[in-house]
Amino acid sequence: MRRRAAGEHSQEQDLPPIDLDTSASELQLHIFKQSWKNVSARQPIGSIENPPHVETLTDFASAILERRLTDVVRYRRESKLADKSPVSSTSSVDGGGTNLSNGISKSVQGGETNLKKSTSPAQHDNDRILLTSRCRSQLRKFVKHIASMYHDNYYHGLEHAVHVTMGANKLLDMLHDGSVEFLDSSNEDFMASEPYLKAHQSEDDTDSLIPNGSKFSSSERGTASKPSSTLPPSTAQHNQVNSDTFAKFAFVFAAFIHDVDHQGVPNARLVEEDDPICNTYGRISVAEKHSIKVAFRTLNESDYDEFRSTVYETNEDKLRLHRIIHSLVLSTDIASPERMRETKKRWHEAFSRPDPDHGSIAFSRLSLAGKNATTKEIATVQASKLQLVSCDVNDTRREGKYEARGELLMKRNSMTTRTLQMEGGQTIEYFVSSSNKDDIKAALRHSVMLETMLNIADVSHAMQSWELFCFWNRKLYEELYSAFKAGRSDNDPSSGWYENELNFFRGYIIPLSEKMHKSGMFGERGDEWTKNATRIRDRWKREGKRVSIEMINAVRKDFE
Numbered sequence: 001m002r003r004r005a006a007g008e009h010s011q012e013q014d015l016p017p018i019d020l021d022t023s024a025s026e027l028q029l030h031i032f033k034q035s036w037k038n039v040s041a042r043q044p045i046g047s048i049e050n051p052p053h054v055e056t057l058t059d060f061a062s063a064i065l066e067r068r069l070t071d072v073v074r075y076r077r078e079s080k081l082a083d084k085s086p087v088s089s090t091s092s093v094d095g096g097g098t099n100l101s102n103g104i105s106k107s108v109q110g111g112e113t114n115l116k117k118s119t120s121p122a123q124h125d126n127d128r129i130l131l132t133s134r135c136r137s138q139l140r141k142f143v144k145h146i147a148s149m150y151h152d153n154y155y156h157g158l159e160h161a162v163h164v165t166m167g168a169n170k171l172l173d174m175l176h177d178g179s180v181e182f183l184d185s186s187n188e189d190f191m192a193s194e195p196y197l198k199a200h201q202s203e204d205d206t207d208s209l210i211p212n213g214s215k216f217s218s219s220e221r222g223t224a225s226k227p228s229s230t231l232p233p234s235t236a237q238h239n240q241v242n243s244d245t246f247a248k249f250a251f252v253f254a255a256f257i258h259d260v261d262h263q264g265v266p267n268a269r270l271v272e273e274d275d276p277i278c279n280t281y282g283r284i285s286v287a288e289k290h291s292i293k294v295a296f297r298t299l300n301e302s303d304y305d306e307f308r309s310t311v312y313e314t315n316e317d318k319l320r321l322h323r324i325i326h327s328l329v330l331s332t333d334i335a336s337p338e339r340m341r342e343t344k345k346r347w348h349e350a351f352s353r354p355d356p357d358h359g360s361i362a363f364s365r366l367s368l369a370g371k372n373a374t375t376k377e378i379a380t381v382q383a384s385k386l387q388l389v390s391c392d393v394n395d396t397r398r399e400g401k402y403e404a405r406g407e408l409l410m411k412r413n414s415m416t417t418r419t420l421q422m423e424g425g426q427t428i429e430y431f432v433s434s435s436n437k438d439d440i441k442a443a444l445r446h447s448v449m450l451e452t453m454l455n456i457a458d459v460s461h462a463m464q465s466w467e468l469f470c471f472w473n474r475k476l477y478e479e480l481y482s483a484f485k486a487g488r489s490d491n492d493p494s495s496g497w498y499e500n501e502l503n504f505f506r507g508y509i510i511p512l513s514e515k516m517h518k519s520g521m522f523g524e525r526g527d528e529w530t531k532n533a534t535r536i537r538d539r540w541k542r543e544g545k546r547v548s549i550e551m552i553n554a555v556r557k558d559f560e
Contacts, residue, residue: 046467167457
């Protein structure tokens with residue numbers, strides 16, 4: 001079992017509050033220092049033996065959520081102080097500062113990691129507290145509650161949820177604004193952020209992320225040191241980008257709860273079996289909708305009043321968290337043709353130049369399988385098997401208005417419409433107008449980018465290392481084989497597994513990874529995911545047949 005890090009406690013009620021001077025815990029530093037390709041709660045990485053204990057997994061998830069929630073509270077505190085101060089230029093403008101709460105900073109001379117003290121006048125002790133003991137205890141209790149509702153599935157279980165959460169958290173730390181097109185600080189939905197360029201970053205991350213090996217230098221404005229002149233002028237001139245700490249918290253929250261109460265079979269099977277949840281959520285994205293409901297139903301319990309009130313400072317916070325979570329979690333249903341159509345269309349509307357002859361992007365152009373513009377098909381994924389699904393463009397239009405469910409969409413008249421189903425079942429639809437089309441597109445880009453990042457985290461093993469890919473590839477196979485043996489699937493996954501994985505890379509993983517570079521959000525590092533995915537795919541081409549045969553035989557023996 002992992003040794004408990006300094007600052008962590010076995011009993012939630014013993015947790016001290018987090019204030020302006022609280023140091024990073026050992027576990028938070030461990031998480032932060034992991035390179036992207038090694039992000040994992042399992043040690044050794046990719047080992048079938050010695051699975052992490054539930055307590056270890058919940059510790060990882062709690063540390064991440066706690067860090068991101070601390071960022072939110074700190075930013076709110078600094079914003080209020082800035083509003084009251086006659087001179088607001090000295091307050092943090094990066095959405096949470098550059099300290100551990102919003103990144104782990106290091107004193108260059110002393111090498112000590114701690115939170116930067118507030119520059120505001122002396123305050124009462126309570127005013128210095130960011131997270132109370134009770135809030136921390138309730139947050140960890142909530143994490144354990146959600147963890148207990150993850151089934152003991154081979155793939156869609158608690159370890160997968162924590163792996164996705166760790167990957168999502170790492171992506172936030174890696175964010176790098178490489179384009180002037182992401183500078184709208186007034187966007188109310190999603191904001192890009194400065195990367196956390198700190199000396200605690202692992203070596204292989206730091207060299208590629210920090211120009212010329214320069215170190216992060218925190219200032220009273222929470223900005224990075226002057227970027228290298230080798231970067232594009234747009235990057236050099238716009239390194240000081242506002243970040244959205246609330247969206248970041250929502251992002252890791254969504255990652256942790258996105259598969260809670262998953263039954264270990266795809267949505268299509270739940271519909272075929274007429275599972276009771278289909279009566280509640282219809283026939284599209286039923287498992288994802290159910291996970292959202294379970295998460296918010298749990299959060300609304302009285303045991304989590306203080307944790308919830310810390311997250312929801314206002315009713316707008318509550319509405320905003322709901323719509324962000326809905327948007328993100330529903331985007332993970334890559335087996336749904338309807339969801340994939342919407343995802344591809346939104347990406348093109350956000351990041352492609354509009355076609356002068358069409359008000360909306362033709363879905364036939366969005367085929368992940370590389371079909372030409374005349375084929376009306378899109379690619380979806382059932383488990384790891386790529387499928388092409390017929391796509392009728394006309395069926396996707398609804399008199400100029402699109403269903404959003406918490407997603408931000410553009411209309412020709414520059415009016416956005418959003419529809420959100422709250423946990424009580426009520427549906428809220430509201431409109432936001434803007435006279436600036438660039439503002440609307442910028443907001444759409446931020447929303448779409450976070451969805452893309454969660455999709456990356458959800459299949460991160462295919463863009464990390466060979467060892468992690470082989471481990472999670474086997475776990476997925478075991479889950480599908482288990483369903484087949486239990487009579488909950490008609491397909492023996494052993495048939496064509498090697499070929500299906502190659503198709504999965506060709507049709508989904510590689511195109512998804514390329515979005516990270518195309519978006520411009522990660523600067524010079526934007527092609528890292530495609531490079532990793534390509535290396536893993538190429539090795540699978542060489543060794544995949546042998547690995548598949550060995551895996552299939554081993555799993556069959558385990559099930560005997």
